[in-house]
Amino acid sequence: MSDPKPPEQGNQPVNLPKLDFSMVIASAVHDMKNSLGMLISTLDDLRTEQTDTDSSGTRLNTLQYEAERVHSDLVQLLGIYRLGEQKLSAHTDEHYVADFLKEQLARHEPLLKGYGVAYDVSADDELTGFFDEELIAGVITSTINNAIRYTRSQILLTARADETGGLVIGIEDDGSGYPEHMQQAGTDVLLKSPDFRTGSTSLGLYFAAAIANLHQNNGLAGKIRLRNGGSLGGGVFEICLP
Template identity: 60%
Template sequence: MKNRNIDFSMVLALAVHDMKNSLGMLLNSLDELRAENEDKLNDSSKFNTLQYEAERIHNDLVQLLGIYRLGENNLSAHIEEHFIPDFLSEHLARHTPLLKGLGIECSIDAEAINGFFDADLLTGALNNTINNAIRYTKSRIRLTAYEHDGYLVIGVEDDGEGYPESMQHTGTLSFKSLNFNTGSTSLGLFFVSAVADLHSEGERTGYIKLRNGGHLGGGVFEIWLP
């Protein structure tokens, strides 16, 4: 029998990449369909659920690819300068159709500052965080950005019930902290934490902070970048 040296992790990564691209095309089609039939579809709970779940799966696949590249030591941050209010506005625009359909109000409160980060990595991290806020909010989501002690702090707040005490966390998550025996492995948290950790300046590296309160009184997810 032939010895077929198959790198199954590479096979999975290629399959995930193809699925991610297909779902991206599906999401674009859903946006176009909503725009063409706005009166009918904005109030359709089935259509909103379809779009939300497709977005969630797309985010999961982005995270899986990122974690695979992290494991292969092939994930790095390409730092560029960005004007934060514009970055957040452009980022929010892709979520606006679904937010409108779900009746969720979203606002931005960002200082007029520049930040230095990898836009693609941070987009993936924010997609995960906003998608999570959509799931648990009652009716409002707030994006924030400010400078504190030499860090750029980008936050996503909601008016939901907040994070349980066991999830409130400051720092960097390790892969060993993931629990595959529970219903939620926190892969999304690990991915966002890893993205923050890839941003460094001198001895300082980025990290995440989960807490409750904020302007809306619910969960607050913050990414701290040096």
């Protein structure tokens, strides 16, 4: 005689560990950033292979620009998350600034050419600076993307030593320039939390100001400046590193 079957039991509740939602979001953003990076690389290949027709070129420009913009936003979100978790710091090394800026422009060259935007670097070949290459590249990428959106026909990357021996990197365009309220905001305002209720978060400026502030030397911290004019007569974004 067989043993009686035990009574059937329904699904038992499981005590799942509590999720750190900010970590989940950060992981998802990281995956999306990597996927977009692969998409942008594929778009570069497609641009090389495509026939130069006006209709396909215009659509490809729009697609690549928007992909670059979203990728930059995701990089900034990850950076801000790491700042909040106190896991982001600047690891500075000496770099030849002109070569560094040319590398940043080269990454955007297909899109700049696609939009017919002229571009150049104005910096002494022997000028060097101490900064975190990856972090500053993220700031420049975001600013170039913004300049592509607002420029008329030209973008210029500049670099010079300031009166204190620090480094000033600029991104100029020949667009209509920055609004007065943005020029007057100042780094102290930009370092405050973005106000999402206004619909304008200034995420790129917040990120840039925070990255600049991570660069510190002899009691001085980096900062950003917005102004109009420059050699092209439009907007001028400057990141000043001590």
